[in-house]
Amino acid sequence: MAERVISGDYQLQYGDYALELLNTNPGSTVRIDVYPEPCLSTTTRTFRRIYVCLGALKLGFKVGLRDFLGVDGTFLKGPYPGQVLSVVGLDSNNGIYNVAYAMVEAETTSSWTWFMELLGEDLELGVNSNFTFISDKQKGIIPAVAKVFPNAGHRFCLRHIQENLKKQWKGKELSDLVWECGRETTLNHFKYEMDELKKMNDEAHSWLCKILAETWSKSHFSGRAHTDCLLNNLCEVFNAKIEGGRDKPIITCLEYIREYLMKRFYVVQKEINKCQGELSTTATIVLEGIKTRATKYVAKYNGAGKYQVASTWQDQYVVNLNERSYTCRFWEIIGFPCSHVVSAIWNKIENGEDAPDIEDWVHPCYKLSTWKAMYLNKIDPKIWSFNVGRPKKKRKRGVDEPNSQTTKLSKKFLALACSKCHNKGHNSRTCKGQAGIGEVGSKGKTQAKRKRQGKGNRVGNSVK
Structure with a gap:
């Protein structure tokens, strides 16, 4: 209830x-x-x-x-x-x-x-x-x-795909390889990881190929959503x-x-x-991380708006600043400039050429003004x-108003008299023969005491 x-x-x-x-x-x-x-x-x-x-x-x-x-x-x-x-x-x-x-x-x-x-x-x-x-x-x-x-x-959620795969083929290495296939942003890297998966477990590879890559791998995602969420x-x-x-x-x-x-x-x-x-708070943190990774790349300009960007581990990409296209597809998928683009922009600044601000390459959905407009x-x-x-009561009764089910009035705010000494201010359970405030003095005490004694004698005589 x-x-x-x-x-x-x-x-x-x-x-x-x-x-x-x-x-x-x-x-x-x-x-x-x-x-x-x-x-x-x-x-x-x-x-x-x-x-x-x-x-x-x-x-x-x-x-x-x-x-x-x-x-x-x-x-x-x-x-x-x-x-x-x-x-x-x-x-x-x-x-x-x-x-x-x-x-x-x-x-x-x-x-x-x-x-x-x-x-x-x-x-x-x-x-x-x-x-x-x-x-x-x-x-x-x-x-x-x-x-x-x-x-x-x-x-499709990649975690659920992985959990379904684990029901038939267990192993951490196999699961990690599935995640690598989902994280790759280019077709070449995706094919390489899928070939590695096939070498490890051909049956698991065949099972995964039945699920369209457009539903779970970044390499096949379009740029409409501006997120690489898996x-x-x-x-x-x-x-x-x-x-x-x-x-x-x-x-x-x-x-x-x-x-x-x-x-x-x-x-x-x-x-x-x-x-x-x-930018918003998270977008600022993401961009700072991209700039940190860009320091590990070296950009080489061809004189026609294209850059060859490579890292110390020979990871090479092509960046076209004029057309805003890159072989890594990072900006296309997520809406942030990749580390290769940042490296190319820095190279352009070092050569004394006019270069756009890196923040201008971030998609408007990450702007602080857009964040404010959403909320x-x-x-x-x-x-x-x-x-x-639940039925409502008709109205509330007053303090001194009698209840409809009984004719008795509330005893609240009433000064009751003691049934033993007949003085006000206390009841019979707390009575000690005292006089009420402003009521009776020592004379009232004596009369009350005699009355109680006489009552007790009468009860005693009746018992005898």
Whole structure:
């Protein structure tokens, strides 16, 4: 009973939550889906799904300039089975940025298709959209993405691929080699690592070749997403944050998610206020690491805008500053200038030529101005009564007002008299024969004492 008062009732907590959310957060999208009812005369319907995309999240993601989304689902822990579906992107600081979430009956092709169609309407994504999604290959997600966004890229989490491979072929060396294949950014290096994998285990190589390299290796990634992410830990982080609300009733769980997102916006805003410079905090750290590695390279200019960049271990690449192309594909995939480009720019400066600023080669999605724009709109708070269905009292009774069930008045604020000495200020349990304040003196004490003695004698005589 106490749990129902605090968190709400699982059966009764189905109120006008959608309308309340739309009133407090303009621009949001809340869609409710119900089971089809064979009897049309029935006025009620059975709840099946709810989709939520808050207005602040929608506007922030559109200005983030990053066409990359992670999709995943996690189960509910209450008495009614279900799944929480989520779509999570990346902000300018490489932090998670939740876009939309939903509660559905199960992870199926139907529920994922319904979710993706609503997401496409909110983000204004058409059939020819070239967004990039990453998932754990859970049930229904692959055909749903292929149906709603046939031209979109779909990456698979490399950790899950590795775990599936380990079920048949164990060994740390084999697993490490799979990761090397996924991290390589050029086709030549990818083919070399795959050949090494084939030499080690031909069966594992054949099993891995059945999975398209476009879904798990950087060497085959396009530059649309501006990230080299190989893991779907975006959604896993979000699922861990909302774990405390997954065992609650439906509205309590939805409010738990909204409150977490509202608090996260405030925490990120404090970090934005501390940041100084042109780039976000993480982008600045990444660029400094690139500059440190660039000191190990030597660039040689050919006089026509092209540079041959090599390191002490004979790792050679070609950089074309005029066309912004490089054989390592680092800038194309992630949006940062690689160490070879930085080395070429430094060589151009040493020769007394005009060279662009290194920060200008960073994609705008990592700029501090973009980071601020993503969190400019805030999620508004709201007050929701979780005790849906609980009858309210008509009004509160006054202090001196009698209860409707009894005619007795409250004894609060009344000065009661002792039943032994008849003095006020104490009761019979604490009576020591004292006089009440401002009541009686020594004469009252004597009379009370004689009265008690006489009462005792009468009782004694009756016993005899």
